[in-house]
Amino acid sequence: MRELTVDLGERSYPIYIGEGLLREAASYFEKCGLSKRSPLLIVTDEHVGPRYLPALEATLRKAGYQTVGITLPSGEGSKSLAVFESVITKALEAGLDRHSAVVALGGGVVGDLAGYVAAAYMRGIRFVQIPTTILAHDSSVGGKVAVNHPLAKNIIGAFHQPEMVLYDLETLQTLPARQVSAGLAEVVKHGLIWDASFVDWIDGNAGKLRSLDPEALGYALHKGCSVKAAVVSQDERENDVRAILNLGHTIGHALEAVAGYGEMLHGEAISIGMVGAARIGVELGAPQEVYEVTKRVLAKCGLPVRLPSHFDTDAVMDAMMHDKKFKEGRMVYIVPTAIGQVEIDKNMSADRVRRMVEQLKEEAEV
Numbered sequence: 069m070r071e072l073t074v075d076l077g078e079r080s081y082p083i084y085i086g087e088g089l090l091r092e093a094a095s096y097f098e099k100c101g102l103s104k105r106s107p108l109l110i111v112t113d114e115h116v117g118p119r120y121l122p123a124l125e126a127t128l129r130k131a132g133y134q135t136v137g138i139t140l141p142s143g144e145g146s147k148s149l150a151v152f153e154s155v156i157t158k159a160l161e162a163g164l165d166r167h168s169a170v171v172a173l174g175g176g177v178v179g180d181l182a183g184y185v186a187a188a189y190m191r192g193i194r195f196v197q198i199p200t201t202i203l204a205h206d207s208s209v210g211g212k213v214a215v216n217h218p219l220a221k222n223i224i225g226a227f228h229q230p231e232m233v234l235y236d237l238e239t240l241q242t243l244p245a246r247q248v249s250a251g252l253a254e255v256v257k258h259g260l261i262w263d264a265s266f267v268d269w270i271d272g273n274a275g276k277l278r279s280l281d282p283e284a285l286g287y288a289l290h291k292g293c294s295v296k297a298a299v300v301s302q303d304e305r306e307n308d309v310r311a312i313l314n315l316g317h318t319i320g321h322a323l324e325a326v327a328g329y330g331e332m333l334h335g336e337a338i339s340i341g342m343v344g345a346a347r348i349g350v351e352l353g354a355p356q357e358v359y360e361v362t363k364r365v366l367a368k369c370g371l372p373v374r375l376p377s378h379f380d381t382d383a384v385m386d387a388m389m390h391d392k393k394f395k396e397g398r399m400v401y402i403v404p405t406a407i408g409q410v411e412i413d414k415n416m417s418a419d420r421v422r423r424m425v426e427q428l429k430e431e432a433e434v
């Protein structure tokens with residue numbers, strides 16, 4: 069078992085990463101002081117619930133916790149105000165009070181939604197992240213919780229930190245191949261923004277990661293969570309350095325919205341976005357290898373590196389205008405300057421981004 073800390077003063081919390089942690093969940097819940105007198109609401113989805121909810125509830129109940137589960141349809145569509153309301157209804161019916169906690173058992177969709185429920189219910193109750201996807205090594209850490217609006221991703225949300233992150237790597241073994249690749253996009257991102265040697269390692273170990281080799285996965289997810297924790301610890305509310313976690317996301321979020329939520333997975337969209345960002349980086353003076361390595365490593369992880377030509381450039385640009393980082397015709401854009409390094413460009417021209425979107429449709433597959 070590996071342990072990390074997200075260092076945020078009185079809101080600091082541990083990330084536990086290891087095999088079989090779900091079976092020991094009760095002892096971790098006790099360690100972080102969750103109440104046995106008030107019900108816990110476990111939010112999960114239709115793919116995760118049948119596999120992992122009964123065992124989690126059994127171990128928690130055996131230790132004296134009261135649990136209630138809610139199983140949602142899987143996929144990005146559940147990050148909506150309608151589903152948010154249905155979970156609040158469940159919380160009220162189950163009698164959750166201010167000492168209760170919401171437990172997110174699932175991927176980033178469940179984590180973002182359940183976290184937002186926890187942030188809003190009775191003006192904020194505690195919550196626990198139990199991530200079950202590779203991608204959720206990113207989403208479970210850092211306290212960004214949200215639902216989508218049809219016009220813009222993650223636009224209704226809050227910062228609300230969990231009490232702990234309990235990452236049982238055994239659960240990842242049941243992930244479908246497409247979700248494995250999508251999750252690896254955020255792993256690659258953590259290398260590209262912070263650590264060239266990690267990018268090099270992924271380059272050499274992408275095959276092992278895709279085949280869910282436990283040792284390789286453990287190493288990569290610990291590394292990814294360390295980068296995320298380090299960045300968030302420096303800038304909890306994205307006033308500054310935290311923006312670098314958005315590499316590839318400005319266009320990525322627009323692609324998700326334009327495709328229709330869930331059609332293009334988050335990891336797939338930001339993969340294409342990171343290739344675009346690398347192109348802009350090279351245009352602005354970064355070495356050519358920034359583009360070549362970014363594209364190669366993403367392709368090795370089984371990710372798309374080209375924008376399908378049916379995407380309408382105007383629609384993508386319109387969607388970007390709703391991004392939280394867009395202001396007066398200029399956007400905040402994360403631009404790679406070298407492998408493992410990025411800078412925050414607060415004055416990126418929309419015209420340059422438009423040209424990049426067009427170029428992404430011409431991108432050769434690797």
Ligand SMILES: NC(=O)c1ccc[n+]([C@@H]2O[C@H](COP(=O)([O-])OP(=O)(O)OC[C@H]3O[C@@H](n4cnc5c(N)ncnc54)[C@H](O)[C@@H]3O)[C@@H](O)[C@H]2O)c1
Pocket residue numbers: 113114115116142143144147174175176177178180200201202203204206207208209210211212213222239240241242243244247250251254334335
């Ligand atoms: N809050 C943040 O900081 C942050 C960071 C990155 C991404 N996100 C958000 O995360 C979301 C994407 O998360 P995701 O990729 O985990 O998607 P997801 O939660 O939809 O999970 C992907 C799919 O895998 C299934 N699944 C999950 N765990 C499984 C398992 N162990 N075995 C079998 N199937 C399993 C799910 O049912 C779903 O069909 C997006 O909405 C994105 O915006 C948030």
Ligand SMILES: O=C(O)C(=O)C[C@@H](O)[C@H](O)[C@H](O)COP(=O)(O)O
Pocket residue numbers: 206210212221222254306310311313314317392
């Ligand atoms: O935690 C962050 O900060 C991130 O940017 C992580 C991203 O991977 C994640 O997709 C996040 O939800 C994007 O943030 P947003 O503020 O652009 O919605």
Ligand SMILES: [Zn+2]
Pocket residue numbers: 206254317334338
């Ligand atoms: Zn992301």
